[in-house]
Amino acid sequence: MTERSLIKRKQSLNVVKSSQNITNAYTLANVSYAYGDIPALQDVNISLAPGKFYGLVGPNGCGKTTLLDLLVGSREPGAGALLFKGRPLGEYSKRELARQVALVPQDFNIGFDYTVEEVVLMGRHPYIPRFGSPGAKDLALVAKAMATIGISRFAQRYVTELSGGEKQRVVVARALAQDTPILIFDEATASLDVRYTLQIFNEVRNLVQEEGRTVIAVIHNLNLAAAYCDEILFMQEGQILKSGAVADVMTSATISEVFGVESEVRFDPFSQTQQVAYRYWP
Amino acid sequence: MTKKTYSLLLAALALATCSAILVSATMGYMQISSEDIVRVIWAHLSGNETVLAGIDQAIPFVVMDVRLPRILTATLVGGGLALSGVVYQGILLNPLADPYTLGVSSGAAFGASLALLANLILPGYVSVPLFAFVGAVATLFIVLHLSSFNGQISANTLILSGVIVGAILSAGISFIKYLADEQVAVIIFWLMGSFASRSWLDVALVAAALVVGLGITFYYGRDLNIMSLGGRSADSLGVETARTRKVLLLTASLVAAICVAVSGIIGFIGLIVPHLMRFVVGPDNRKLIPVSVFAGACLLLMADTVTRAVLPAEVPIGVLTALIGGPFFCVIFRRRQRRGR
Numbered sequence: 001m002t003e004r005s006l007i008k009r010k011q012s013l014n015v016v017k018s019s020q021n022i023t024n025a026y027t028l029a030n031v032s033y034a035y036g037d038i039p040a041l042q043d044v045n046i047s048l049a050p051g052k053f054y055g056l057v058g059p060n061g062c063g064k065t066t067l068l069d070l071l072v073g074s075r076e077p078g079a080g081a082l083l084f085k086g087r088p089l090g091e092y093s094k095r096e097l098a099r100q101v102a103l104v105p106q107d108f109n110i111g112f113d114y115t116v117e118e119v120v121l122m123g124r125h126p127y128i129p130r131f132g133s134p135g136a137k138d139l140a141l142v143a144k145a146m147a148t149i150g151i152s153r154f155a156q157r158y159v160t161e162l163s164g165g166e167k168q169r170v171v172v173a174r175a176l177a178q179d180t181p182i183l184i185f186d187e188a189t190a191s192l193d194v195r196y197t198l199q200i201f202n203e204v205r206n207l208v209q210e211e212g213r214t215v216i217a218v219i220h221n222l223n224l225a226a227a228y229c230d231e232i233l234f235m236q237e238g239q240i241l242k243s244g245a246v247a248d249v250m251t252s253a254t255i256s257e258v259f260g261v262e263s264e265v266r267f268d269p270f271s272q273t274q275q276v277a278y279r280y281w282p
Numbered sequence: 283m284t285k286k287t288y289s290l291l292l293a294a295l296a297l298a299t300c301s302a303i304l305v306s307a308t309m310g311y312m313q314i315s316s317e318d319i320v321r322v323i324w325a326h327l328s329g330n331e332t333v334l335a336g337i338d339q340a341i342p343f344v345v346m347d348v349r350l351p352r353i354l355t356a357t358l359v360g361g362g363l364a365l366s367g368v369v370y371q372g373i374l375l376n377p378l379a380d381p382y383t384l385g386v387s388s389g390a391a392f393g394a395s396l397a398l399l400a401n402l403i404l405p406g407y408v409s410v411p412l413f414a415f416v417g418a419v420a421t422l423f424i425v426l427h428l429s430s431f432n433g434q435i436s437a438n439t440l441i442l443s444g445v446i447v448g449a450i451l452s453a454g455i456s457f458i459k460y461l462a463d464e465q466v467a468v469i470i471f472w473l474m475g476s477f478a479s480r481s482w483l484d485v486a487l488v489a490a491a492l493v494v495g496l497g498i499t500f501y502y503g504r505d506l507n508i509m510s511l512g513g514r515s516a517d518s519l520g521v522e523t524a525r526t527r528k529v530l531l532l533t534a535s536l537v538a539a540i541c542v543a544v545s546g547i548i549g550f551i552g553l554i555v556p557h558l559m560r561f562v563v564g565p566d567n568r569k570l571i572p573v574s575v576f577a578g579a580c581l582l583l584m585a586d587t588v589t590r591a592v593l594p595a596e597v598p599i600g601v602l603t604a605l606i607g608g609p610f611f612c613v614i615f616r617r618r619q620r621r622g623r
Contacts, residue, residue, distance in 0.1 A: 111377060
């Protein structure tokens with residue numbers, strides 16, 4: 001181990017120790033990750049409190065999806081410490097973690113003819129014993145999730161026959177059926193029209209406000225992020241550039257720094273939120 | 283499909299397989315009645331020789347030492363290839379994958395060709411399957427090594443690595459054929475697959491592989507279902523995707539390797555049977571695996587019986603399955619396209 005990595009490790013442990021008295025959903029200290037020689041995340045330091053809606057914002061290829069992969073445990077950090085509810089995330093089994101965190105991925109392709117209901121039922125996988133069958137509670141949660149997202153009427157259709165937007169809603173319902181305190185969305189409303197986008201964001205917002213769930217969502221639409229999130233994390237080149245309450249960090253200066261576009265952020269009386277207006281024709 | 287319909291289907295397929303074994307045993311150069319077959323098997327199992335009274339002396343030998351080993355090997359290889367096909371299609375998320383996608387067949391063919399070329403000191407019936415098996419397993423590990431990165435294996439890199447390694451090995455086989463001179467016919471015949479002169483050792487080998495393979499794939503059956511959502515989703519649903527994928531790939535490949543080592547290269551069973559059964563029982567692997575094993579067993583046995591006892595001259599089984607399976611597959615493929623999937 002080089003001196004540099006030893007010092008870094010010591011620093012990560014210090015950060016971890018100082019934050020242990022608060023039970024954060026996640027604590028990341030000097031977390032880095034690389035694909036071979038290509039760095040994707042560099043020294044990420046963030047703490048995510050429970051019961052909040054976090055928006056993860058940044059240009060394409062800045063490491064958002066990699067960060068989410070680390071949070072759901074499908075990749076392990078190359079360096080640094082990643083704590084989930086005060087314990088190193090690597091100490092949780094996949095099954096334990098799946099009862100805590102649900103992921104709605106960006107892309108959804110299924111090669112086989114499962115019905116919508118069967119796919120949503122897969123959300124109950126972490127709760128059903130290996131050779132067991134789904135119980136009444138599982139089936140009730142599946143029905144509730146499908147009703148919430150409004151897909152009950154095509155429960156028996158094959159997912160392979162659905163449109164992109166319909167598939168996306170199936171995936172959201174599956175994550176709701178997983179019934180976890182933490183929900184992670186990776187640009188999950190990208191293929192939805194405005195009606196369904198708002199429907200899903202409203203549902204998710206309700207889960208945060210009424211049930212105290214934590215949501216971490218990659219959102220490209222800055223206006224949606226401003227309207228629904230409690231806090232925004234701006235990412236750039238594998239690092240968290242700025243994070244904080246919408247009013248504090250959603251500024252034209254930050255947007256210009258991160259995306260290189262000219263904009264104005266102002267309070268919109270109709271939506272009662274901060275909204276971003278862009279200069280479309282430079 | 284309801285549980286009851288499924289159970290009925292499974293029972294029907296099991297019955298069909300048993301009947302096919304019995305009927306196949308009656309057919310051949312010497313016609314033997316099914317009653318005599320049952321008597322011979324019963325005498326063998328119970329050790330009671332008196333039931334054989336009045337039966338031609340050659341019959342017990344033909345049934346026990348010639349026909350049954352071949353029939354059972356064909357049946358078990360059919361089941362093994364179908365099992366392997368289900369797993370490959372499930373893991374690679376590709377209904378067009380088969381047990382040979384990762385180059386297991388090319389590796390086995392290369393190993394067998396090498397053994398046949400070198401005319402190894404060990405008797406042929408040991409060295410050829412042994413070399414075929416070693417070739418298949420070595421290829422599998424090379425392909426797995428080539429396609430893993432950061433501890434993860436993606437379906438696309440697996441298929442690509444299989445194609446690359448397979449192409450290199452095919453060139454190697456061509457070179458061996460070029461060097462082989464008089465032996466070239468033997469190599470070509472091995473490559474086309476055959477169940478002729480199989481022994482009880484072959485039956486035992488394939489049976490052991492199939493039982494272990496069935497146990498492991500059944501254990502991971504639901505995980506395999508979840509993995510059809512893709513690696514990231516499966517991970518987030520509590521499946522140890524990387525480990526499960528490796529265990530299942532290894533299991534399916536080893537079953538396929540043993541089948542290939544025993545019988546040569548038999549195509550289309552591992553591709554078509556899972557595909558067809560998925561139409562009938564749906565994609566749930568826990569249902570798909572048992573019915574595919576029986577259907578594969580039944581189908582390959584029937585094909586082998588046709589080439590052994592119906593056709594005037596024995597056509598290599600690999601050629602026959604491809605000749606029947608190919609057009610059949612074209613039909614399925616077109617139907618699928620018409621349904622827009």
